[in-house]
Amino acid sequence: MSNQQNAKAYWKENIKYVLFLLTIWFLVSYGAGIIFKDALNTIKIGGFKLGFWFAQQGSMYVFVILIFVYVRLMNKLDKKYGYDE
């Protein structure tokens, strides 16, 4: 594979990861925390209504996890395409 093709393939996979992770990012915050809050609020876990919990706790935990997943995925991808340093 030429340099340029290699770079293109790398970029394509990167975009795929980013889109996938941003979908989850959107679903937990705007989805669970805002749009579907009322529906989720009918479910209760401990003292928390679920929609409220996503808005004030859950989405933030997921954000942190998302970045670390991205770090791992990209470190692997860098190795696969020989861009690791």
Place this chain on the structure above:
Amino acid sequence: MMNSVLIEPIGVQMWTYILVGLSFSLYIGIAIWSRASSTKEFYVAGGGVSPWANGMATAADWMSAASFISMAGIISFAGYDGAVYLMGWTGGYVLLALLLAPYLRKFGKFTVPDFIGDRYYSKTARIVAVICALLVSFTYVAGQMRGVGIVFSRFLEVDITTGVIIGMLIVLFYAVLGGMKGITYTQVAQYCVLIFAFMVPAIFISIQMTGNPIPQLGFGSELSDGSGTYLLDKLDGLSTELGFAEYTEGSKSLIDVFAITLALMVGTAGLPHVIVRFFTVKRVKDARKSAGIALLLIVILYTTAPAVAVFARTNLIETVSNKPYNKVPEWFKKWETTGLITFTDKNNDGLIQYVANKEQNELVVDRDIMVLANPEIAKLPNWVIALVAAGGLAAALSTAAGLLLVISSSVSHDLIKKIINPKISDKSELIAARLSAVGAVCVAGYFGINPPGFVAAVVALAFGLAAASFFPAIVLGIFYKKMNKEGAIAGMIVGITAMLLYMLKFKFGIFDGGKTAVAGLKGDWWFGISPEGFGTIAMILNFIVSIVIMKFTKAPPKDVQEIVENIRIPSGTGEASSH
């Protein structure tokens, strides 16, 4: 235990002097140890900061007096609606890590206008970016200096002006001497101070109220009074009894909550003082990792804040609602003298009526008190109360320093070096950078002492502006190779102008006869979106304008397209350079 009977316990005042004094000596010590000797050290700390150190510094940089002092208070009065700040100010880091930080690090320059200017091969674009960076940072820093002043005046009983001047001198010392290098390592120390100061009272109160030492779990637990009621259920009950909206429901419209959250997220990712922190690490993969570490460290405070909000709100209602005024605890009287709590006995029954109905309500509580007075309300030991003062100062100083650096590098690097006098030597540029830092501190101090009446409104504007200008320009610059200077410049100008006009109309009432008209204009909000959330619309406008204009103008030159291809590949980072 015998000793405490014999020896007078140390008072809050003394503890404050001790803790603030100790933390300040630490910052000054670090500043002397990490002096900057070149522009590269001054702007990006030499580019060799470890991901952990950068993560801690970013977290301290990010968490300002507003996060530390005001946020929990705002949430405790807004209930569910407070989530806009929680999600908005953390979710932006996901965008930052996935869409901006790694590429900007690979690009390897010193400032955000550097990127805009080079990527869009245009001086105009650079100047627009410099103006945005200065506007955003100045409005932000004025609020920080004010925060420093308030903490000093309240805990050390000096007046606000003296407080601001003390704060200015401290920041001046380590920002001017150490530049980014000094700031980075003092911020590491400040993170430790502020997170400790925020967590200790939260943990104490969580144990008191629910028996659970983890505040994040505590506010979803049952009360420890043996009643078997969940804390949140109790607070919902208390709120509706007094006529407020149910705490866990909130009162803003869905679309507005959506728009504000998105504007804050995108604004966060577009703030120059946050972005520039990622220029300081060694490699692209370090930039990704340190974004994750920064968010982790921020989320520790941000997930605790809503718990503090619930504890404080419940405590407040239980302590004062329908209680006789002449039997209120000591802290109530103390904060009354500062004017942050006011009580007027409208129906002369000697009881405190705290209700949603404005006609009948007799108690006004400033939201900033909720964090500051929380340890006193919960009767915690004196050293914990003093610790909160040291934490608030750490939060305000670390953010102020980060912003001042952006201002000074915008002037010395983007204006003087890149536009006015490109032949300036490294040595003279360093002197220019230091002088601009001094100038910036003085201006910030002035605004701290004479705050414009609209600081809070302008801080919201800062996010809107960043969302409407930088974010689309940078994202398109990385992900859309064909984006050209015409598109980007037009987009930034339209985005910012739309944001400013909407703000002026709906926040300041400029076109309808001043601030008094603002409330009446609510019905005219576009799509029911408040000025705080309009950054979202302005950002979308920017994207649309950029792409449409680009379609009708000529493609960027070959070498610029090659730059874009190059920043997409993480290897061969090289060091941050001015060339």
